[in-house]
Amino acid sequence: MNTKELTAKYIMNTYSRFDIELTNGSGIELFDEKGKSYIDFASGIAVNNLGYNNEAVNNAIINQLKKLIHVSNYFYTEPQALLAQKLAENSFASKVFFCNSGAESIEGAIKLARIYAKKISKRGYKIISMNNSFHGRTFGALTATGQDKYRKGFEPLLPGFDYAAYNNIKEIESLIDGNDDYCAILIEPVQGEGGVNIASQNYIKKIREITEKNNMMLIFDEVQVGLGRTGKLFAYMNFDVEPDIMTLAKPLAGGLPIGAILVSEKAANVFEPGNHASTFGGGPLVCSAANAFMDEILKKGFLENVAETGSYLKERLIKLKEKFSDKIKEIRSIGLISAIEFYDMKAKDIAIKLIEKGFLTTMVQEKTLRLTPPLIIGKKEIDLICSALDEILSH
Ligand SMILES: Cc1ncc(COP(=O)(O)O)c(C=O)c1O
Structure with a gap:
């Protein structure tokens, strides 16, 4: 039996999981069993603040x-x-x-x-x-x-x-x-x-x-x-x-x-x-x-950098909201925790489309997608996920 089959057979059914098996990580990237890489905007639900393999x-x-x-x-x-x-x-x-x-x-x-x-x-x-x-x-x-x-x-x-x-x-x-x-x-x-x-x-x-x-x-x-x-x-x-x-x-x-x-x-x-x-x-x-x-x-500059990257993420998400004002109801963001609330779209559907494009996110409430990247995320990765969201919302 593979991991998915073993899980279904032997683990109590309390989680609804995405269809990916993760095997290892490095920095802000995670890899699945086939070697496909994902940029992490979930951090194991706000746990892996320093990313992977620190x-x-x-x-x-x-x-x-x-x-x-x-x-x-x-x-x-x-x-x-x-x-x-x-x-x-x-x-x-x-x-x-x-x-x-x-x-x-x-x-x-x-x-x-x-x-x-x-x-x-x-x-x-x-x-x-x-x-x-x-x-x-x-x-x-x-x-x-x-x-x-x-x-x-x-x-x-x-x-x-x-x-x-x-x-x-x-x-x-x-x-x-x-x-x-x-x-x-x-x-x-x-x-x-x-x-x-x-x-x-x-x-x-x-x-x-x-x-x-x-x-x-x-x-x-x-x-x-x-x-x-x-x-x-x-x-x-x-x-x-x-x-x-x-x-x-x-x-x-x-x-x-x-x-x-x-x-x-x-x-x-x-x-x-x-x-x-x-x-x-x-x-x-x-x-x-x-x-x-x-x-x-606590290293000098670490938290200041989080605040700065966080402001950049918020700015980019607000721009997305302006572009897709018929789809995005609200952006809520402080530091590196952000929510994108949609009017009608299911957050899980967006999260699945983001997975296809190589990004991991989480949902909070039915229509709200949450971004909690490792605190070491850079502006480059923020640009990448915002472009991916732009493409998804354009279709
Ligand atoms: C604010 C808050 N308090 C408590 C908990 C519970 O933590 P744990 O899952 O480690 O028991 C969580 C988990 O998501 C949380 O977000």
Whole structure:
């Protein structure tokens, strides 16, 4: 049996896959089993921010795996401590907890918000999250996810979640008004799976004011848009506000599984030994990869280049929208995450046509195509995908 047949026979049917088998990659290129090359505008869904076969990340992994892959958190390991220092010293955070995925980081953030409310702020356990959000597939994260299509069939969900429309401060105010039921607001500063929806400056500032005033935790989910994707190290840096808790995952360990919860001083010492734990969380192998990843994106000029390339991508996409104003409804873009929303065309059909032309993209919502290239993408590749889109939309 070939790979496709084995997958159909032995893997649970949870993914709808494109008809390609990928075998290797280099820089911004991926190759299939027949040797055909693709320029990557997907990055394994915003994971491979340094592209493929990055020398620094590879070397870090190889060196560490010869020393130690795993030990339990009963012991200290240097890569974990150094990574926490790197994250804290380059963000609002004073402490970090490591886990293994985005969903897990959300679970930890929910627990932390609840225990802070119980021990310190003496508020209720409820959390406000946003319509159209995506926070993961485990029960807490799934409940926080404000999209019925993911939750349907899995009820009963976790108690204590209410939802507000994104970029609508009035809905949040009216939920909180005069009661102390809520302990936290959980929000993506840029909604990834929801369609690359970007929060307004004023909205985020108001949310910060409300959470501050009520001693609630402000949790930013930066699993998809943190770590350079928006052209700043963290998405919150585009808004001039700091959260109390931030979740990270996807790109942090250069493609190895990792998650992290970063917390401000206020919540840094609320968890006590025994409150929260993870067998694999913060293991030396993934943390070594993550240290190398962080060193790369913190290099002088790296993030500035992301911002510049991102502006170029946005400019080119807006030009496409002007040319195909009957087909493209809206472009939403910040740094190197962009959405092309169509009026009637199915994003999957466009993605398949792009595959034929040698480009990999992803879909968010039925009519919205998402571009999340590796952060090392160049203007040349942006020109190439825009020409391909031009050809596709012309026919
Ligand atoms: C914003 C956000 N939060 C959480 C998650 C869940 O991450 P994971 O798939 O690693 O559990 C995702 C995944 O796409 C995400 O985009």
